[in-house]
Amino acid sequence: MTHNFGAGPCILPQEVFKQASQAVLEFNGTGLSILEISHRTPEFEQVVDETIRLIKELMNVPEGYSVVLLQGGASMQFSMVPMNLLADGQTASYLDTGVWASKALKEAKIVGNVNIVASSKEANYTYIPKDFTIPADSAYFHYTSNNTIYGTELFETPHTEVPVVCDMSSDIMSRVVNVADFSLIYAGAQKNIGPAGLTVVIVKDSILGKSGRKLGSMLDYQVQIEGGSMYNTPPVFAIYVAMLNLRWLKSKGGIADIERENLAKAEALYKEIDRNPLFKGTCNVEDRSRMNICFVMENPELEKPFLKFAEDREIIGIKGHRSVGGFRASMYNALPITSVHALIDAMQDFEEKHR
């Protein structure tokens, strides 16, 4: 069995792969492949409806919010958020906790004024800044809940009167959040939601229509909402596979249950990193992510041999991002705890060899 610790696109449940491949051959008794049906068929409209319904149900999305399925990745949201929410002359506040956060604010600067409330760049983003103030006149406050590259996660939603916008690409649906604390949540699907090619946006309807800016239709949340996520041809297959994955998540008991599993997985691996004298974590302990676990070796010369040692055991995807080095074990919802134990065993056996 291959243990896939890749950062995304990432592991999805085996049963989702099986069902998806079945639908490539024949979709829902139509005699057609999911790859050849029109998105305007009632069968596919049902898929979109169920996908949106499952997102609302699993995340407990309150009344007054819309869920839209878009393309362009989370990176497209870096631009769409300020285009839709930042009026001329206003300032948006951003928390700079990593490459994705800084890319988001770079795009916002093209649209309007940006205020960086705090940054941990000087420490290569190894911690989440805590003491910052969000000016009350900010158009919105943007942060990244999980920093995929650095392995830090912000578990508490910052308290502010200002509308909160969150890039949840790499921890959405891994733990319970209170959607009502946010005005807009976005996520590229390719971690816990489904395959690449789909982006999910959850937006509070009342914050829209205030920017005073004329936007191209595809870039306008209101147009996309009114189009029922079908203003143009949606990514049919990606949405279908996401629906299968959300059904799987529901059958597992939903987000609260998967959160318990994710916590157990993360605790087990961090415990080994802290115990094993060959390894050490790279981040501030209280900010450690449950999704992306970053660590290095005390002796960097052993990193290549360990990577090979792990790969020989079919443990793949653990090489750290080039800006951090070392290792990153991404442990999204679908990664079974048996894979985490396989990695821990590899670390222990490697320790035995290098005493």
Ligand code: PMP
């Ligand atoms: N934000 C975060 C937190 C990410 O992890 C990523 C990519 N992994 C992105 C944004 C960019 O996503 P996309 O490739 O979908 O544009």
